[in-house]
Amino acid sequence: MKVCWFSTGISSFIACYLAKDVDEIIYTHVSNQHPDSIRFLHDCERLLGRKITILQSESYQSVDDVIERKRCINTIYGAACTTELKMNVRRKWEREHPGHYIYVWGFDMNEYKRAEQIERTMSAYEHEFPLIDNFFSKGDCHALAEQLGLKRPEMYNLGYQNNNCIGCVKGGMGYWNKIRQDFPDVFARRARQERKIGHSCINGIFLDELEPTRGRMSEEVLPDCGIGCYLVSRDLLEKKLK
DSSP: OEEEEEOSSHHHHHHHHHOSSOOEEEEEOOTTSOTHHHHHHHHHHHHHTSOOEEEOOSSOSSHHHHHHHHTOSEETTEEHHHIIIIIHHHHHHHHHSOSOOEEEOOOOGGGHHHHHHHHHHTTTSEEEOHHHHTTOOHHHHHHHHHHTTOOOOHHHHTTOSSOOOTTOTTOOHHHHHHHHHHOHHHHHHHHHHHHHHTOOSBTTBOGGGOOTTOOOGGGOOOOOOSHHHHHHHHHHHHHHHO
16 A cells, blocks of 8 residues: 655645555644634645545644643654644554555655655555655756745745744744744744753744844745654664664
C-alpha cells in the first residue's frame, strides 16, 4: 500500500501530484494551523481528483493543550506537540491498518540527506521521494503549483517559508518577531505559557524578553513541521549522542 503523507504545504502537494499509483493520501490536522489550510486541502483534492484522509489526535486538542498538560515545549528529541499531534497519530493509524507500506515524502532536491535519514530511521518501510527523483527545488514546486492554478496557503502570502502552525515552537527570533506583528494574540499566549512552565521556545531567551528588532527570518531555517521533521531531528540527535 502506497501512502502520501500530506502536510498542506506546497512541496507536499507536488509530491502527491508526481507520485504514481498512490493508494491513500493522509493529512494529520492540528487546530493551530491557519484556517486557510483546509481550503488549500480541498483545492488539492480537486486537482488530484481524490479525497484526502484527515486524521487528528484524540488525546490533545491543540499545540496549547500539549504544552499546558505536558508542561513541555521542546525536548532534546524535538517538539512535544509534533510527537503528540502528528507522530502518535501516525502510529495509531499504522496499528489500526497493519501491512507493508511505501511512504511518499515531500523532501526536495536540496534535502537529500534528510531523505536518507528517513530511510535509515524508518527502515521497516519503503520510501519514495518524487521531488528528489524529478530534481525539484522548493521554487520549482511553487512554480508548478502556480501553473496548475493552485492558490497557495495564506501563510506563504504573509511571508512565511512554510505552512506550519501559527506560532511554531521551532521558530527563531526573526520568526517570532514576525508572529508578534501578524498574530499578536498567539505571541502573547505562547509567552505566558513559557513563563508558566519555565521553558522557552527559543534557547536562552523567553519571548517576553525578546527585543522586537532581533533576528532575521530570511536567515532562519524552519522546516515543514511534520512526521518527517520529527524523525530526522531524532535521528540526528541519536547519532550525536553516540
